Amino acid sequence: MDLDVQTDILEANDAVAAENRRRFDAAGLLVINLMSSPGSGKTTLLEKMAAALAGQLRIGVIEGDIATSRDADRLTAVGVPAVQISTGSSCHLNADMISNALSSLDLNALDVLFVENVGNLVCPAEFEIGEHYKVTLLSTTEGDEKPLKYPAMFHVCSAMVVNKLDLMPYTNFNLNEATANALSINPRLAVFPLSCTTGEGLDAWISWVTSRLDETRKRQK
Amino acid sequence: MDLDVQTDILEANDAVAAENRRRFDAAGLLVINLMSSPGSGKTTLLEKMAAALAGQLRIGVIEGDIATSRDADRLTAVGVPAVQISTGSSCHLNADMISNALSSLDLNALDVLFVENVGNLVCPAEFEIGEHYKVTLLSTTEGDEKPLKYPAMFHVCSAMVVNKLDLMPYTNFNLNEATANALSINPRLAVFPLSCTTGEGLDAWISWVTSRLDETRKRQK
Numbered sequence: 001m002d003l004d005v006q007t008d009i010l011e012a013n014d015a016v017a018a019e020n021r022r023r024f025d026a027a028g029l030l031v032i033n034l035m036s037s038p039g040s041g042k043t044t045l046l047e048k049m050a051a052a053l054a055g056q057l058r059i060g061v062i063e064g065d066i067a068t069s070r071d072a073d074r075l076t077a078v079g080v081p082a083v084q085i086s087t088g089s090s091c092h093l094n095a096d097m098i099s100n101a102l103s104s105l106d107l108n109a110l111d112v113l114f115v116e117n118v119g120n121l122v123c124p125a126e127f128e129i130g131e132h133y134k135v136t137l138l139s140t141t142e143g144d145e146k147p148l149k150y151p152a153m154f155h156v157c158s159a160m161v162v163n164k165l166d167l168m169p170y171t172n173f174n175l176n177e178a179t180a181n182a183l184s185i186n187p188r189l190a191v192f193p194l195s196c197t198t199g200e201g202l203d204a205w206i207s208w209v210t211s212r213l214d215e216t217r218k219r220q221k
Numbered sequence: 222m223d224l225d226v227q228t229d230i231l232e233a234n235d236a237v238a239a240e241n242r243r244r245f246d247a248a249g250l251l252v253i254n255l256m257s258s259p260g261s262g263k264t265t266l267l268e269k270m271a272a273a274l275a276g277q278l279r280i281g282v283i284e285g286d287i288a289t290s291r292d293a294d295r296l297t298a299v300g301v302p303a304v305q306i307s308t309g310s311s312c313h314l315n316a317d318m319i320s321n322a323l324s325s326l327d328l329n330a331l332d333v334l335f336v337e338n339v340g341n342l343v344c345p346a347e348f349e350i351g352e353h354y355k356v357t358l359l360s361t362t363e364g365d366e367k368p369l370k371y372p373a374m375f376h377v378c379s380a381m382v383v384n385k386l387d388l389m390p391y392t393n394f395n396l397n398e399a400t401a402n403a404l405s406i407n408p409r410l411a412v413f414p415l416s417c418t419t420g421e422g423l424d425a426w427i428s429w430v431t432s433r434l435d436e437t438r439k440r441q442k
Binding site: 149 | 258259289291367372387
């Protein structure tokens with residue numbers, strides 16, 4: 001794409017993202033943008049968090065998919081307010097799509113809003129949506145070299161969830177190697193190895209989210 | 222993106238793709254564009270094919286990655302002529318990148334050229350590179366609903382390799398469901414369940430490739 005066109009698109013997007021952020025902060029809401037390859041387990045992680053935090057925190061979800069409302073249906077089924085964005089052919093969510101989706105959510109009735117981006121380890125990293133934190137999932141079946149091959153995603157994120165620990169014994173995935181590769185791209189990355197199937201590691205990840213909520217609320221005051 | 226800008230980009234790309242195709246046909250070469258999510262096993266499949274076809278067919282590879290030359294290095298290590306394209310921030314290969322890479326390959330010394338696209342189940346589907354066939358990989362750890370969620374990729378491909386059959390027992394992936402989902406998007410899709418780890422199913426996939434070579438050479442005469 002022409003570089004000027006791309007710069008214009010990103011600048012226009014950033015302006016809408018800043019307006020989204022103002023709305024999130026006015027509602028005292030923490031917003032986390034979840035990004036990964038297709039099939040890394042974003043929706044399953046959200047299901048597990050919804051169950052673990054039920055009665056403690058009010059969670060909402062915006063689902064971004066090219067087609068189908070399967071992911072939003074899965075979350076609605078476990079009692080989570082979920083809005084589906086169908087992007088058509090677009091390979092990422094942008095700030096405009098989020099702005100439009102917000103009209104379907106009561107922000108004041110939520111503590112944490114997760115945005116599940118389109119499954120894509122490349123393009124979503126470029127588009128701010130007004131979130132407070134970006135988080136990427138890497139599953140053990142994808143290979144421990146992925147942070148080096150897709151560096152932009154790991155560079156922009158605050159945390160990396162390493163999912164599917166239960167499948168690691170059947171692969172050649174090396175957790176230390178994956179962690180070292182990710183930290184070589186972004187030394188400030190918080191790393192959470194876990195399994196949504198066995199529940200191992202979920203507590204540490206959930207603690208990180210609740211700590212981010214506390215910190216964000218202090219800044220919002 | 223502005224729709225006119227996108228149309229212009231795709232039309233310019235198609236013209237270069239047609240020129241690439243003329244070069245492939247003049248050299249009597251079959252070219253297959255391999256596309257999938259990151260970590261579905263594209264490079265491993267190429268390693269296995271190179272071993273299986275050694276002494277029978279002359280294989281070459283063009284590797285597309287955002288960063289690193291790890292995949293080309295893996296193939297060079299097993300004796301396959303491989304050219305690495307580093308796309309920088311681009312989420313897909315385009316016809317221009319392929320055209321430039323061809324100067325580093327002796328096309329007349331090859332029978333089949335595989336192009337391993339950037340790991341991305343969305344954007345590469347839109348860009349012709351002059352290939353004769355597009356093939357997508359779906360691994361059992363990614364989930365059997367993926368063809369419905371990323372329909373464009375499955376629509377443009379001639380074949381779907383379902384990889385990591387060896388991991389299927391540890392997941393909730395249903396092979397019949399995945400196949401039905403893919404065929405609902407594209408009824409002409411040839412489906413090859415296999416495991417690069419155990420070797421199961423590799424023969425049928427390799428037969429498909431060699432049949433495509435025979436057919437393509439008949440058309441090229």
